[in-house]
Amino acid sequence: MARERGRVYACDALLQLPKSSPLPQMRIEYSHGVIAAEDARRLAFDLHAILAPVLDTDLASFKTRLARLDDVAIGSGPSDEAMVHVEFGVLSGRSPAIKAQAAELILQRVQAYVERGGSRQPLQMTVEVRDMDADVYRKVTRA
Secondary structure: OOOOOOOOOHHHHHHOOOOOOOOOEEEEEEEOOOOOHHHHHHHHHHHHHHHHHHHOOOHHHOEEEEEEEOOOOOOOOOOOOEEEEEEEEEEOOOOHHHHHHHHHHHHHHHHHHHHHHOOOOOEEEEEEEEEEOOOOOOOOOOO
């Protein structure tokens, strides 16, 4: 069934999100041996708790995917260098200052978990805070 441009349907209203709801999405990618799997989960829950008040959002709205990387390519070739990268998406509308604060908090917490893990290999840690387009993001929750 084709939809008429500009027309609002009842199902659209059910799926429309309030513009103020940040619905954070996070992906933590980390080289094998840098952070233990159980510590990666703890890191995710720790980040949820730290970032919820910064974004003024409900803790239950956070979603994080953890990805341990067994093979990475860094720089120009063979190296024992490792990486941790956190991609953090929030609905558009957050100020640059809030996003910068979130990035700093994430990086500080990642550094603490890496230090706790005891890995001494060369390492790059990066954070990307990005906007998710609030006009097209959709979510359905089933209880």
